[in-house]
C-alpha cells in the first residue's frame with residue numbers, strides 16, 4: 001500500500017511512460033537540432049510527442065510549445081500575451097482562485113503598469129460570469145481563468161467564458177494543469193486561445209509541460225537563446241521529458257472514462273464514509289462540476305496542519321490546501337474566496353485520489369482519519385467550549 005492521496009500535487013510516473021523515456025537518456029541522447037542520425041531521430045520523437053499533445057486537446061501541432069511545466073506555461077502565456085497586445089490595452093481579467101503561477105504573474109504585471117481585475121466565485125468556487133462580463137473594458141486584452149481548481153476541484157464554465165471572450169475580441173488563456181488528463185478538452189469548441197498543461201499532474205514526468213497558443217494569437221517569448229520551439233522558447237529540448245509527456249497524455253485520453261469512473265467511485269465512497277463517521281464537517285466545492293479525484297473537507301475545531309502531521313505518522317500523504325502554500329499559516333486564498341471563515345478554512349483536508357489508489361487504501365485512510373479527528377478534537381479548546389455550550 002502506498003497511501004498516496006495527493007495526486008493534485010503530483011502523480012507517480014506511469015511505468016509505460018517511464019519505459020518510453022529511458023532510451024532517450026542513454027542510447028538516443030542526441031540534440032534534436034543536430035543533423036546526424038541520433039539528432040534527427042530525436043527531432044522525430046519530439047515532433048511525434050507534439051502531435052500527441054495537439055491531438056489530445058484538438059489543437060494543431062504547430063500551436064504546441066514545450067516548456068518546463070505548468071508554471072512556465074502560465075508565466076509565458078500571461079506575460080507574453082499581455083506584452084504582445086500592449087498597444088491595444090493594458091487590462092487583464094483573472095479570478096481570485098487561480099494558482100500562484102497565475103496570481104503572482106498578474107501581481108507582477110500590475111507593478112509594471114498593467115491593470116488586473118480579480119473576479120470572485122460563488123460558494124462552490126464557480127466564477128461569477130456576470131462580474132466577468134461587467135469587468136470587461138475597452139482596454140481588456142486578456143482573460144485568464146483556470147479550467148479546474150487545484151484545491152477544491154471545481155471545473156469552471158470554460159466554454160461560456162470562451163464565448164464571452166470571443167464576443168468581446170479578448171484573448172482567453174486557461175490554466176488547465178489540473179484538467180488535462182481528467183477532463184475532455186477541445187480548444188476549438190471551447191474557444192480557448194491559450195492553455196497550460198503539465199506532465200507530472202497526469203502520470204508523466206516532472207519538469208515538462210506545454211503551452212498551446214492559437215496560431216492567430218501573438219505572444220512575446222520568455223526564454224531567450226536558440227531557435228528552438230519556433231523561436232519562442234529557447235533551450236535544448238528536454239527530449240526524455242517531451243517523449244514522456246506525449247506518452248502520458250496519450251495514455252490518459254485512451255482510458256479516460258474507465259479511469260475517471262474508478263477514481264470517482266473511490267472519491268465518492270470516501271466522502272460518503274466521512275459524512276457517516278465524522279460529525280461537524282463541511283464539504284467544500286461543487287459536487288457536480290468537479291474533478292473526479294478531488295475532495296476537500298473542513299473538519300471543524302481542528303487544524304489542517306495537525307491532521308497532516310498525524311496522517312503522515314501513519315504513512316498517509318495528503319494536503320491541507322495547495323502544496324505551494326502549506327508551510328505558511330495563512331488559510332488558503334481559495335477557501336477564503338468561497339466564503340469560508342478563517343477557523344473553518346484552517347481545518348481543511350484535500351484528498352486527491354488517483355488511478356493507482358485502491359479501496360483498501362481508502363479504508364485505511366478513513367479508519368485513521370476518524371481516530372485522528374476525534375483525538376485532535378479532544379485536545380482542542382474550541383471543541384471543549386463547543387461541548388460545554390451544550391452542543392453535543
Ligand SMILES: *Cc1c(COP(=O)(O)O)cnc(C)c1O
Pocket residue numbers: 008009068069070071072074099101146148149150175176177178198199200201207209
Ligand atoms: C501544479 C499546478 C501548476 C504548476 O505546474 P508545475 O508543472 O508544477 O509548474 C499550475 N497550475 C495549477 C492549477 C496546478 O495544479
